Amino acid sequence: MSGIGTGELQRISRAALHGRDGEWDLVIAGGIVTAIEPHDSAAAAGGAVLDARGGLVSRAFAETHVHPDKSYSLSDLPEGIDAAELAGLDGFSRAARLKSAFTPEDVARRAERALRLAVSNGATRARITADVDTVAGLRGFEGLLLARAATADLLDVEIVAFPQEGLSRDPGAEELLREALRRGADLVGGWPNVEATGEEERAHVRTVFDLAQEFDVDVDIHADCFLDPEERILEFIAEETIRRGYQGRVLASHCAALELQSDADARRIIARVAEAGVTIAVIPLNLADGGPRGLSRPQELRAAGALVVSGTDNMNDGWYPLGTLNPLDRASMTFWGGSFDDEEDLDVVWDMVSGEAWRALGEPGGDVFVGMRAELAVFDARDRSEALRNPGGGLTTIHRGRVAARRRVRQEFLPGHAAELAGAER
């Protein structure tokens, strides 16, 4: 098969599968993987077949935490913003100034670009967050609705309505959240730490849960985002989850402060998080905050039985100038920042952007299995290690059994020098 057709694949042949020796064929029907069988060249000779040529075929990636309403807003300034006026502002003020100029169309254009990048990097599912507050109004949310519609054949998207400026701190935000939920926001977000007092932080959490229950949606909440041991709302979120009977319906992101709290405090909070079934999305870009460690104790959370994933957060916006929206980069950053060191740990960080990420979004976990939706990534790499070591390598992304994107890499050398690099000449 060459190029990208629009038809459904019937088979992926000559696949390398994680944890299995040999070459395998995945049989696909109606967008579902219906069988995994040893490679059969006769069966693979006809029909809509994608030849993996011995490359790794994996579960596609899932983005559990990303803010595409803001993506590219630093390099592609919204109309009316002058780069000079951003100089010297802190992240909060810079992000607020940028979003004050957002229009739904501007947000849609940048968010669509970000979502397409995510698909080209192997993701076919994303939980995306829209600032919903009195600075952005509903313009960011409306932009993400447009971007979701424009990319509906590439990936599945759910939208979090997020009061980034606070609730007590930003009167009017609660009503805007309610309006976004009425208009189809899939989850309610929060960021209690931005409030002025501990009581207002707890009121913020209670309001988020009130809205979640009113609209029967899940909660996706920013918690203790900075490397500040005084940030301590995560434990209260876990307790509120239990009080509301919301176990399994809450994801808390960042939780960077956990890293700096005493081991005794962290053990207690982690036990509470696990008991409450709160998923934790660690955010490797927190490593750029310059703290001593900074990645939210993913190993201790996992050991306690918590579901832990690794999220993107910001990309080229008022908060963070870099970002590739590449889950392979994120897995590597999680490996560095999470004090992982063994080859077996590669599977842990891989799962945090793949199987476990799907599980965090309410789907079955795991890698490739019979009965799964054909959400797959086909690499020009033989195994996970090689893919992780070459995050820009060739890759075909499959969504609902169709090829959604394909990245081809062509390397050329001075005549007489053979190409031996990964993915160069498959």
Ligand SMILES: [Zn+2]
């Ligand atoms: Zn975030």
